[in-house]
Amino acid sequence: MTIFLLTEKPDASKRIADALSGDKSVKKLNKTVPYYELKYKNKKVIVVCAVGHLYNLTEKTKTQDYPNFDVVWKESYLINKSAAFTKKYLDTIKILSKNVDEYYLATDKDTEGELIGYNIFKFACKINDAKRMEFSTLTKTDLIKAFENPKSHIDFSLVESGETRHILDFFYGINSSRALTSAVKSAGQFKILSSGRVQSPTLTLLAKRELEIEEFKPEPYWQIFAFIKVNNNLLGLIHKEDKFWKKNEAENRFNKCNNKDALVKKIIRKEYEVLPVTPFNITTLQTESYKLFNFSPKKTLDIAQSLYINAYISYPRTSSEKLPVQINYKEILEALAKIKEFKKYAESILSKKTLTPHEGKKIDPAHDAIRPTSSIPDLNELSDDEKKIYSLIAKRFISVFADNALRESLEVNFNINKEIFLAKGARTIKTGWISFYEPYAKFKEVTLPDFKENEIYKVDSLNLKEDQTKPPKRYTQGSIIAEMDKRGLGTRATRSNILQILYDRNYIEESSIKVTELGKVVAKTLEKYVPDLVSEDLTRDFEEELELIREKKKKKEEIIEKAKEVLIKILKKFKDKEKDIGKDLLKAVRETQEQASVVGKCKNCGKNLKIVYSRKNQSYFISCENWKVCNTTFSLTRGLPKPTGELCECGYPTVKMIRKGKRPYNFCINRDCPKKQEWINKNNI
Numbered sequence: 248m249t250i251f252l253l254t255e256k257p258d259a260s261k262r263i264a265d266a267l268s269g270d271k272s273v274k275k276l277n278k279t280v281p282y283y284e285l286k287y288k289n290k291k292v293i294v295v296c297a298v299g300h301l302y303n304l305t306e307k308t309k310t311q312d313y314p315n316f317d318v319v320w321k322e323s324y325l326i327n328k329s330a331a332f333t334k335k336y337l338d339t340i341k342i343l344s345k346n347v348d349e350y351y352l353a354t355d356k357d358t359e360g361e362l363i364g365y366n367i368f369k370f371a372c373k374i375n376d377a378k379r380m381e382f383s384t385l386t387k388t389d390l391i392k393a394f395e396n397p398k399s400h401i402d403f404s405l406v407e408s409g410e411t412r413h414i415l416d417f418f419y420g421i422n423s424s425r426a427l428t429s430a431v432k433s434a435g436q437f438k439i440l441s442s443g444r445v446q447s448p449t450l451t452l453l454a455k456r457e458l459e460i461e462e463f464k465p466e467p468y469w470q471i472f473a474f475i476k477v478n479n480n481l482l483g484l485i486h487k488e489d490k491f492w493k494k495n496e497a498e499n500r501f502n503k504c505n506n507k508d509a510l511v512k513k514i515i516r517k518e519y520e521v522l523p524v525t526p527f528n529i530t531t532l533q534t535e536s537y538k539l540f541n542f543s544p545k546k547t548l549d550i551a552q553s554l555y556i557n558a559y560i561s562y563p564r565t566s567s568e569k570l571p572v573q574i575n576y577k578e579i580l581e582a583l584a585k586i587k588e589f590k591k592y593a594e595s596i597l598s599k600k601t602l603t604p605h606e607g608k609k610i611d612p613a614h615d616a617i618r619p620t621s622s623i624p625d626l627n628e629l630s631d632d633e634k635k636i637y638s639l640i641a642k643r644f645i646s647v648f649a650d651n652a653l654r655e656s657l658e659v660n661f662n663i664n665k666e667i668f669l670a671k672g673a674r675t676i677k678t679g680w681i682s683f684y685e686p687y688a689k690f691k692e693v694t695l696p697d698f699k700e701n702e703i704y705k706v707d708s709l710n711l712k713e714d715q716t717k718p719p720k721r722y723t724q725g726s727i728i729a730e731m732d733k734r735g736l737g738t739r740a741t742r743s744n745i746l747q748i749l750y751d752r753n754y755i756e757e758s759s760i761k762v763t764e765l766g767k768v769v770a771k772t773l774e775k776y777v778p779d780l781v782s783e784d785l786t787r788d789f790e791e792e793l794e795l796i797r798e799k800k801k802k803k804e805e806i807i808e809k810a811k812e813v814l815i816k817i818l819k820k821f822k823d824k825e826k827d828i829g830k831d832l833l834k835a836v837r838e839t840q841e842q843a844s845v846v847g848k849c850k851n852c853g854k855n856l857k858i859v860y861s862r863k864n865q866s867y868f869i870s871c872e873n874w875k876v877c878n879t880t881f882s883l884t885r886g887l888p889k890p891t892g893e894l895c896e897c898g899y900p901t902v903k904m905i906r907k908g909k910r911p912y913n914f915c916i917n918r919d920c921p922k923k924q925e926w927i928n929k930n931n932i
Contacts, residue, residue: 537725568607
């Protein structure tokens with residue numbers, strides 16, 4: 248008997264082949280595409296990989312008009328030039344899937360993995376079903392168990408949900424993007440703009456915060472601070488009112504307290520337990536990683552995926568905060584105890600009579616929470632970034648089994664001539680899980696002196712401070728991912744990509760997310776003319792209906808027809824106002840292009856230095872905008888230059904040079920920069 252086993256990626260193929268063969272699989276190549284042959288209990292197994300989606304949606308008939316709902320699944324390499332490399336993988340699958348007895352699907356167990364496999368079997372292998380391996384880790388034990396106990400069928404409800412999501416995203420993406428691009432073109436310039444079912448509500452959410460910041464009007468307030476000397480140290484007290492909104496009232500209270508002593512009136516102590524952290528899902532991992540290491544959500548997901556492929560952690564694209572007992576906590580903790588950095592923590596947990604994790608509420612029907620596996624890495628062989636993420640996941644896992652922490656809050660009330668001032672402290676009485684999650688657990692420790700009621704202290708100084716209210720904070724990459732999760736925008740697997748698209752389209756910039764002029768106008772224009780396109784409610788409704796498909800409570804045809812009706816209505820409104828929309832967008836496009844080309848000031852005349860593209864030489868250079876008078880120019884190396892807003896040590900602006908397939912680098916435009924040769928050598932220019 249011959250089994251054809253399909254995986255999602257090359258690394259997964261090798262991992263599965265090694266597990267089933269005991270590292271005795273034979274690696275072969277077809278047009279440089281690796282595949283594996285092995286024997287498993289007298290069965291021949293051919294392990295073949297895809298490289299993600301080998302089929303994607305495209306228009307059946309190309310058109311520049313909108314709306315267009317006539318779509319078809321087609322080979323990815325025929326749709327997009329950048330996917331040309333996928334042809335050899337598809338050819339290999341077609342060749343090797345002939346003359347086999349059984350088909351096994353071993354892609355990731357989620358809607359994308361199920362759809363990737365189903366489309367390949369349907370279009371390339373010409374079959375409609377297969378046995379399904381289900382696993383959450385790529386450890387040898389789990390893979391053998393999944394192979395020996397496969398499900399009889401592909402999960403068709405997952406396929407249908409995934410296919411519906413792709414169709415909805417294509418309908419919204421292609422039609423709304425085409426509408427925006429057409430609107431700008433009607434106003435006199437060709438510029439590709441993009442929009443999407445989840446992208447547009449997310450951009451609008453960010454733009455609203457930007458507007459709140461811009462329109463924020465600070466209000467003045469006053470605070471009164473008193474300083475007393477305790478054991479030769481000054482301790483600051485704050486008036487219990489905190490902020491006074493009227494200056495005369497603050498001054499009256501201040502004067503009332505002048506030259507008066509402070510009497511300890513009341514001491515309030517409260518002890519409270521702090522529950523352990525819950526296991527990571529992809530959203531909490533991304534937000535924690537951003538907070539601790541400043542890693543973007545996409546970077547965190549990429550690192551986690553690498554750790555998963557190497558069988559060090561479980562499947563990362565999960566929304567679960569649950570750790571079912573079947574995963575064998577003890578075995579994982581015993582494995583972690585072999586790593587020096589985790590030894591004492593894991594052994595301490597293993598000494599407990601029972602192992603009961605503190606779990607969160609969120610569940611995922613396909614996967615458990617993110618956790619380490621019993622297949623441990625040599626930390627020295629991981630990259631610095633991989634080590635950070637692995638250590639974070641490992642310590643989080645250990646911590647969920649630890650005891651509650653015990654904290655104490657302390658508030659001391661002082662009477663200064665009948666005005667009440669406060670000193671607040673907090674300390675950890677029993678560390679519990681906190682000591683296991685260090686250094687990631689952050690709790691403020693403020694120790695106060697041992698005050699007793701009715702003690703009197705001399706006020707060393709009194710301070711009336713004026714301040715202003717602050718605007719709302721911008722979203723960070725971590726907080727916007729958490730906010731999208733809270734609002735039901737996108738999925739755990741797509742949110743980081745959506746955020747990256749907004750950056751790539753120049754709608755947003757900076758890590759503390761600032762919406763560009765173009766982003767603001769796109770969001771404002773869509774909200775003004777086609778509010779349904781940026782509606783969180785509509786997006787959330789579709790997400791819920793996709794889940795109902797997964798639960799076999801709705802059919803894809805019903806959801807797709809509803810989406811068509813909604814889009815036809817939305818896009819008709821858009822077409823009626825296309826020229827007005829185009830004028831608003833064109834102004835923003837030009838302003839954004841202007842801002843995006845300025846690298847700094849010309850030292851010769853003080854005007855802007857701008858990035859310019861030479862059609863004749865097919866390359867970029869930098870020129871003074873006052874070129875009719877000032878002939879200052881700078882040549883650039885090959886690549887796509889972007890302003891950095893930063894100066895080199897020599898005082899000249901730098902630009903970020905982006906080259907295909909290579910890491911971006913900052914480049915000083917000064918041809919006589921002392922560090923220029925060092926930069927050229929370092930970046931292999």
